[in-house]
Amino acid sequence: MSDPQRLPQAEITELELGYMRLSDAAPLIMAKDAGLFARYGLDVSLHREVSWANLRDKLVVGKLDAAQLLAPLPMMTNLGAGGIRGSLMTGLALGLNGNAITLSNRVWESLELEYPDSAPDPLRVVQKLRSKLQQTGQTITLATVHAFSMHTILLRRWLQAGGIDLDHDVRLLVLPPEQMCDSLARGVIDGFCVGEPWNTVAVEQGIGTVAASGYHLWNNAPEKVLGVTEQWHQSHPATHLRLRLAIMEACKLLTELDAREHIAEVMSQKCYLDLPQRLLLPSLTGQFRFSKNAAPVSIPQFHVFWQYQAGFPWRSQAQSILKLSEQLLGKTLSEEERRALVQQSWRPDLYREAARWLGETSPSRDSKTENEHSQEWEFEPGIVLGADRYLALP
Amino acid sequence: MSAEVNNKAIRVMLVDDHAERARLVEEHLIAAGFEVLSIISSAAGLVFQIEQHQPDVVIIDLQSPDRDVLESLAIVNRHSPTAMVMFAHEDDPDYIREALAAGISTYLTEGLNPARVRPVIEVAMAQFRSFQMLRDELVSTRTELEDRNLIEKAKGLLMAQKRINENEAHQLLTKLAMDNNQRLRNVAQTVVATLSAFDIRK
Missing domain, CATH: 3.40.190.10 (Periplasmic binding protein-like II)
Structure with missing residues (x-):
């Protein structure tokens, strides 16, 4: 101090x-x-x-x-x-981090993947998605929060890593974070990349499954x-x-975990995020749920x-x-x-x-x-940095 | 009185979740000679509506969460550009004045005067056009750069295969272009496509 x-x-x-x-x-x-x-x-x-x-x-x-x-x-x-x-x-x-990619349950089920009770492998999910799109000849519509955002960067990289053609197989658009879940529920979009708590809101409403946490797409982005x-x-x-x-x-x-729990309570107030504390806790405490009935997965780096x-x-x-x-x-x-x-x-x-x-x-x-360390490492004496891997392009 | 672009009425889309205010604005816009395509209350469906109606101008509240959506359309969807005009419902004349000075086109609904709307829209569209021109310039710069790289590559391949120097390779390309009445770039493309397959250096 x-x-x-x-x-x-x-x-x-x-x-x-x-x-x-x-x-x-x-x-x-x-x-x-x-x-x-x-x-x-x-x-x-x-x-x-x-x-x-x-x-x-x-x-x-x-x-x-x-x-x-x-x-x-x-x-x-x-x-x-x-x-x-x-x-x-x-x-x-x-x-660092803090985002996730969520797919509608309808899309998730069409991929014939089990509902995740551990962090899903983002590459496996997106490869499944590509096969599905190729088989059916369909396109999907995915949303991010702003054209110039890490969300757009992460989402595009994820799709590209799976070999999905950004110009033909997918339609990307921008929606305000607060409209993501409603649009997903109504089928206007098939998925989104958004910051928390909006992935958790989709999971808790039972309308979406998280396909990848931001941390797993680009460690400590x-x-x-x-x-x-x-x-x-x-x-x-x-x-x-x-x-x-x-x-x-x-x-x-x-x-400190205590501070994270406390801030979730403070932020739930009307003057701040005006959302129930239970929706803020999963990402802030790093006990994150990828689907509604799954057990929480420990991701301490969800927000750093x-x-x-x-x-x-x-x-x-x-x-x-x-x-x-x-x-x-x-x-x-x-x-x-x-x-x-x-x-x-x-x-x-x-x-x-x-x-x-x-x-x-x-x-x-x-x-x-970037993209050289799978674990924390010493940058200079006394300066410890986190993992920095990201999804490779095919 | 009418507001026209190339003798066609400017087609306006209004995004506003206050029905009453939207009607007031619509009335004034029609009185000013604009064609109002639709009034929509919020972004869900905004993207689709814009693609369907292809408005010349979208008018949106400065305080609307949908502004990020509209901006993204201007950035990403280069084929159906749309100008935007913002108005602020907030009682905050400072913000509006400063925003105007900084380059956002805004107008107030209160005391809205048709004679004022048109210039504002014209300003917004002019601004949009200059942004579009700037971007077109950048695209053409990039194309030039790509062309140059392609020509260099074609020359390199010709030099290796025909065992000639750079000058001779360039002359050969130019001659090919003239004989076939093609642009240098297209000839270079053909050369690269044909010779790459045989390039033993890889």
Whole structure:
């Protein structure tokens, strides 16, 4: 813990912070609930928004000081892809993993797979799905939450790993998280990739079966980040530092199971997610159910908020995300443009600054390899990172 | 009074879950000469509705969760582009003013005035067109790059097979293109397809 008295004076203390109705908003709500914002002299109001577009736009026009953002959004907003253009950046990632792919029970049953009581092998499921689509000549409709999201990236990779042709065998569309389950129940879509608790909601309603957890698709993938505008950061560096410190301390608290259970209760309140605690617990406590009548499966890494340097914005990951997003945009940047965009939007130096105040270690390099480790490993002395495997393309 | 693009009325789709407000907006839009295709309350089915009706413009609440859906259509579905106009029902003139300045086209329903709607839609569509042009440019840059790679590959294969230098390979390709009245790219494609099969270097 750092001593807030020694920190540079905050330029402003009243902050508006936006988030979406998702379980991985936990660090922001924890920082509020545990009085950590207050400890750093900040008076933070949390605002639940209904769309990523709205979060982004309010951030760009200054209605929000900071916001939970999908990892690809800062870079894509700098490019002006899809909507408003603005210089967004992040100095703190808000966690790893947290998503899952759910198929309707009708589709699941057609695959002639047993209902999973352990984590299903994502590759086996998607290969079955491909055979089924080939046999019947049918296409399926799957939804994600935003064009530029880890959800889209994970879903596309899963389908491609199984040899499914993204242009012909499947129809991908975007729906708001809260409409996923209703659309699945009504047969408008056959499945989706969404953050928690919406997979659990589908399981509990008995309408869907989880085909893959995000962790099993890409071990410890980046997910959400704390976004601010470059201009805001430049005019409020001390406030930004305090904000990151408060949230990092909240992330650290969330390594404890008790804290996870507690935050699930807090988040269930009307002013936050307004959903029963039992729907928030499975992913937050890492006791996750893939289908309604199955026993819970232990996936401690379902959400990682602190371990494995979860908050560190790796520039190598930003590069990967950018390349994958370029495919979606149908646009190719030059290496130089890509590097400039990553440097501008992802600021590991700001993470290190905050980590030093907290007396925590942080990586000295901005980049790391992916898809090389099946277990946790030592990146540098004292810096332990998690597994980093992802599904290989055929 | 009518609002036309190439002598055709602009076709508008309205997405709004407030029935009363939607009717008010619809009335004004019709008065301003727009063709209102349908009013739908929420995103379930929005994608399908848009594909079916192919509106020129979609008008949607700035605070609607369906904005991510619409944006994705603009990004992903390059074949049926649709402009968007947002309005805010929130009592928040600052946000609307700032959003306008930042490049979102918005208008207020309250005191909605047909003369104001049309320019806003025109602005939105103009913005959309410039975005589309920018993207078309990028696509053509990429195609050029791919063409160049293909031509390089064809030259390499010709050099190896015919034991000629790069200059001669280039001349050969150009001659083939002229003789067959084809683009250099197409000739290169044929050369690559034919010679790759025999390429012993692999």
